[in-house]
Amino acid sequence: MKTCLVTDSQKLNYYFGNVIFNHTIESNNQHLESILLGSYENGSQIAKVFGHSELLVVDSNPSSSYAIIAKALRAGINVLSPNLVSLSSMQLQELITIAQEIGVAVGFLPNINVKFPNCIAPVIIDCVRESAKVLTIESLSVQIASDLAFLLTLIKSEPRKVKVYWLPLYSQPLKILKLIVDFNDNSVITYMVKRGKKDRVLQVELIADELEETFDIFDSQNKSVMIKDIVVQNVEYFMKHKEMMYPSGLVLKSKQIAETIEKKISF
Numbered sequence: 001m002k003t004c005l006v007t008d009s010q011k012l013n014y015y016f017g018n019v020i021f022n023h024t025i026e027s028n029n030q031h032l033e034s035i036l037l038g039s040y041e042n043g044s045q046i047a048k049v050f051g052h053s054e055l056l057v058v059d060s061n062p063s064s065s066y067a068i069i070a071k072a073l074r075a076g077i078n079v080l081s082p083n084l085v086s087l088s089s090m091q092l093q094e095l096i097t098i099a100q101e102i103g104v105a106v107g108f109l110p111n112i113n114v115k116f117p118n119c120i121a122p123v124i125i126d127c128v129r130e131s132a133k134v135l136t137i138e139s140l141s142v143q144i145a146s147d148l149a150f151l152l153t154l155i156k157s158e159p160r161k162v163k164v165y166w167l168p169l170y171s172q173p174l175k176i177l178k179l180i181v182d183f184n185d186n187s188v189i190t191y192m193v194k195r196g197k198k199d200r201v202l203q204v205e206l207i208a209d210e211l212e213e214t215f216d217i218f219d220s221q222n223k224s225v226m227i228k229d230i231v232v233q234n235v236e237y238f239m240k241h242k243e244m245m246y247p248s249g250l251v252l253k254s255k256q257i258a259e260t261i262e263k264k265i266s267f
Contacts, residue, residue, distance in 0.1 A: 001239055004053035006068055008060055014227045015059075020235050023049045027060035027068060053077055055238060057109070057231060062086035066095070073098045073106060080234055082109040084248060085145045089255040096248050107244025108251045110150045112201060113230045114217055119208040122186040123154055126205040130196030135174040137265060140193065141258045144179065147191065147202055148254035149246060154206070157185035159253070164261045177265075181257060 004023045005015055012024070025046060050056075056072045058065055058081040065083035072079050073095060084092060085108070099106045129147065133139065161182040167175050176194040183189075204215040237245040 001054045002052060003055045003057070003235060004049055006056060006058045006060055011059055015231070018228050018231060020232050021057070023053065025049060027058070027064060050077075051075055055080065055235065057081065057235070058083060059109070066091050069095055069106065070098060073102055073104055076102055076104055078104045078238065079106045080109050080231075080238070080244070081106075082111065084108045084251040085142055085149060085255065087255070089252055089259055092248060092252045092255055096252060099248070105238070105242075105244050106248045107234065107238070108149055108246040108248060109230060109234055110246055111146065111226075111230070112150050112217055113226060113233065114215060116154055116206065116215075117211065117213065119154055119206070119211060121155070121157065121208075122183075122188075123206065123208040124187070125151055125154060125189045126207075127151065127189065127191045128203045129191075129193040129201070131193060132196060135177070135193065135195060136172050137174075137262055140174070140177060141262050143193070144191065144261065145251065145254045145258040148181075148189070148257055149251045150202075151189060151191075151204070152250045152253055153246065155183055155185070155187045155189070157183040157187060159257060160184050162257055162260050164264050166265055177261075179257075179261065 002023075003021050004025060005018070005021045006025045006027050007015060008028050009026050012026070015021070015024070050072070055078045058068050058072070058079055060068060060083060062083050065081060066087055069079050069081060069083075084106075087095075095106055127147065129143070131143075159181050163180040163182075164177065166177040176192065179189070179191040181189045181191075202215075202217045204217065206213050206215070234245050
């Protein structure tokens with residue numbers, strides 16, 4: 001399978017030495033912009049690389065990622081991208097529709113590299129995230145969507161009810177936010193993010209029938225190693241199973257929940 005990485009110049013060092021890619025294209029390169037606009041010669045080397053790849057990993061500026069992913073899907077190329085959580089649910093639905101019409105797949109690259117055990121529904125997932133960053137509605141929306149896309153691999157049912165609580169009520173930045181998502185199979189996710197002195201990616205307590213396990217998941221000190229491991233794991237999974245480890249439907253569901261939260265707490 002021919003693979004290609006599309007990323008910004010400043011992110012290239014994160015992927016340096018990743019032998020899983022046959023080619024690399026800089027997404028802030030004017031040649032790629034010409035391809036997306038359809039104004040570049042079809043016989044060019046970059047156009048050949050873009051058009052003849054079977055799997056594209058897109059880690060670009062969120063403002064350009066939608067156009068790159070949509071162009072690749074229409075060209076019959078499967079796409080993996082961490083940028084999906086930065087798109088709106090409407091844009092995600094459009095990409096999913098394109099992929100289904102063309103017969104290709106689009107998947108999410110999470111920033112967490114932990115495999116949860118298989119569980120039989122219902123499951124209870126209790127999560128806490130500490131953040132040293134300022135908590136605004138905009139930043140929380142992307143963070144919550146990213147975390148939920150990862151957690152939703154454990155739940156196959158659709159959300160039934162979304163409740164959100166936060167403090168302070170009428171000003172930003174927020175001090176704390178608590179989310180409760182109830183599902184049709186009686187599974188539930190409780191998710192709390194609060195200001196702290198350190199950045200903890202996620203603390204997860206997973207409870208199911210005959211299973212109770214806790215996961216402490218921290219940011220990697222070596223982002224390049226973390227990205228390489230996650231990309232290799234997801235690309236190899238797709239090569240073996242011909243499906244995405246984290247399909248875009250998970251991100252669509254998580255973005256819909258995140259957008260519901262935005263509407264509830266906007267002031």
